[in-house]
Each structure stands twice: as C-alpha cells, then as structure tokens.
Amino acid sequence: MTLLVDAPQIPFVQTPGTLPGRLAGLAQLAQNLAWSWNRDARSLFKSIDESLWNRTRHNPIRLLQLVQPGRLDELATDPVFCARYDRAMQWLAAERSDEHTxxxxxxxxxxxxxxxxxxxxxxxxxxxxxxxxxxxxxxxxxxxxxxxxxxxxxxxxxxxxxxxxxxxxxxxxx
Known part of the structure; x- marks a missing residue:
C-alpha cells in the first residue's frame, strides 16, 4: 500500500535529479509514509546524518532537503550504505504491490x-x-x-x- 505525501508546497531542494543516481530512490522512499513503520528504512535515513535527522523530527523529506550534497555523494560510494539502500528499495517495491495480499x-x-x-x-x-x-x-x-x-x-x-x-x-x- 502506498502512503504518499501529496504536499506540493514542500518541494525537494535535493530533487531526484540532484540526488546521486545510485541513491535516486531516496526521494520515492521519503514520499511514501510506509517508511515510518519500517525500522530499516528509518535507520537508513538516520544514518545519512543523525544530527540532522533529529533536528528535522525524523522527517526524511526535510532531511533530503537539508543534507549536504557531498554527504550523499559519499554515501553513494559506500558499499554498506548502498546494500542497506538496496534492501530498503526492495522492501518499498514489495510494499507498493498488492500482489500477495x-x-x-x-x-x-x-x-x-x-x-x-x-x-x-x-x-x-x-x-x-x-x-x-x-x-x-x-x-x-x-x-x-x-x-x-x-x-x-x-x-x-x-x-x-x-x-x-x-x-x-x-x-x-x-
């Protein structure tokens, strides 16, 4: 089930086009509120910048708006982060499908x-x-x-x- 935040007044500063290609799905994950009940997805966002995560009240959209682009570039080459990202994206794809419900x-x-x-x-x-x-x-x-x-x-x-x-x-x- 997709729980999308339909709030056009909250534009991404880090748009999917400006996110590193390897991590472009972060925008899609952030806009689907299902991340809020997935411990791994929450942990993934937190690991981007824990201090910023806390200051944004655990809001991944704001996190992606405010995080330094260099930090995202760094994470895009981190094999551990990328493996966690891939698992989160696989989970999101399964979450969005009603195939086996x-x-x-x-x-x-x-x-x-x-x-x-x-x-x-x-x-x-x-x-x-x-x-x-x-x-x-x-x-x-x-x-x-x-x-x-x-x-x-x-x-x-x-x-x-x-x-x-x-x-x-x-x-x-x-």
Missing amino acids: WYARTFPELRGRPVAYFCAEFGIHNSVPIYSGGLGVLAGDHLKTASDLGVPLVAVGILYRNGYFDQRIRVDGW
Whole structure:
C-alpha cells in the first residue's frame, strides 16, 4: 500500500535529479509514509546524518532537503550504505504491490478500485503533524492495517499549514 505525501508546497531542494543516481530512490522512499513503520528504512535515513535527522523530527523529506550534497555523494560510494539502500528499495517495491495480499486474494474483482477514508486527522508519524490525539492515532492504525491487508484505501484529511498542535505533559502532570 502506498502512503504518499501529496504536499506540493514542500518541494525537494535535493530533487531526484540532484540526488546521486545510485541513491535516486531516496526521494520515492521519503514520499511514501510506509517508511515510518519500517525500522530499516528509518535507520537508513538516520544514518545519512543523525544530527540532522533529529533536528528535522525524523522527517526524511526535510532531511533530503537539508543534507549536504557531498554527504550523499559519499554515501553513494559506500558499499554498506548502498546494500542497506538496496534492501530498503526492495522492501518499498514489495510494499507498493498488492500482489500477495489478503484483499487481492479475497476480492480480486475490486483490485485497483480505491476506497476513500475521510478523517480530520491521521496519526501516522510525528514528522507529519496532522493529528492531536486518539482519533488521529486510531485513523493511523486503520491506515497501517489497510496497508497490511492490501486494502486500496485513500486517506483524505486536512493538511494543517503549521501542524495540528503539540501536546506536552509537564513534570507536575498538567
């Protein structure tokens, strides 16, 4: 299941054309929110620049916008990084296919006919601040489950310009 970030107001500074050819798929991986539930994909982005990864709140799109191009060129020649990148790209290709999913086996006649899922908020990852609590987390769980089952679900929600809001609990519990 593909969970794409459809946010044209967030252009890539490092566009797929400016990413080293060996790592061009990083843009595609960053724009598919399924990376957020794959430990290896998250680790791959983190290894590009751990400090920047933390400063961008684990947002791979921002990471790729801000990382020094020389760092990407260096990683494009690193055999260990490239092997990890190749595994992540293989995983992404499998993730985007509904070929062997429950939904494809159970409802083959409905493949390619998406279902719209409307919700005010979706809690997918903290780098996509379009949720505030329980409803968003539940909706995010529905998206993950639909993805696991291969249900062609299209999430339709609100893209908050500055995020929904941050909640913090003080030491005194307030």
